[in-house]
Amino acid sequence: MIHQRECPVETLIHVLGGKWKPMILWHLIESSKRFNDLEKLIPDVSQKMLSQHLRDLEREGIVDRTIYPTIPPKVEYSLSEYGKTLIPVAEVMCAWGENHNKRKYKESAS
Amino acid sequence: MIHQRECPVETLIHVLGGKWKPMILWHLIESSKRFNDLEKLIPDVSQKMLSQHLRDLEREGIVDRTIYPTIPPKVEYSLSEYGKTLIPVAEVMCAWGENHNKRKYKESAS
DNA sequence: TAATGCACTCACTTAAAAGTAAGGGGAGGA
């Protein structure tokens, strides 16, 4: 018996709301990446947080994790088909956020 | 010298990301409300969190706080004109979140 | 006189998120 305890806006905030999740997704939109690539692209993230956030996103079905049984093993993270449905949402959020940052800048400059 | 340190998506998440903020805004979209009204409409929020979130939203320019110097003083919170620009964003977020909740429900039911 | 309503604030505690540092297992290279 599962029922929705959260408001849908909170659901989305929960999915995107980790400190590094927007950045991770930003890089995965471009192309799939390996753990190490993401570490390099996001310099300040710790390995712990990167793997935790990737597991969160995987659990939500946003990213796919593909293991190539090569030697050494290669693990690739990519945006799933379902994850791609987040792109237009992120664009709207991004547009508002950009405008808000500008607004705050003007405010503090005045 | 202020520069944007945050990605715009994070900015939006910061603005909406408090535990009770989406709920507060949801009620203010409908009509302006007094402190007490909001307390009744959101039964589990504490006075501290309600006033803290209202102050956050006010600082970001999302809500207006109007004090009527009557006796007893009456304080009304309403969505500002700027705050109304959040409505379409919230709708997009909401639609995605609703779909995600359904998806998770199905998943756990299977 | 005492109690209630309004709109809060303050001090303190608890819980959740993030950061830090170290380790591990297996293969290839110096």
Next chain:
DNA sequence: TCCTCCCCTTACTTTTAAGTGAGTGCATTA
């Protein structure tokens, strides 16, 4: 042989967010 790379996990600490409970000042109501 020892080091390095890859992809993490674990234990511990710090920081941040949220919850708890009491108190404030003024005025009306019972």
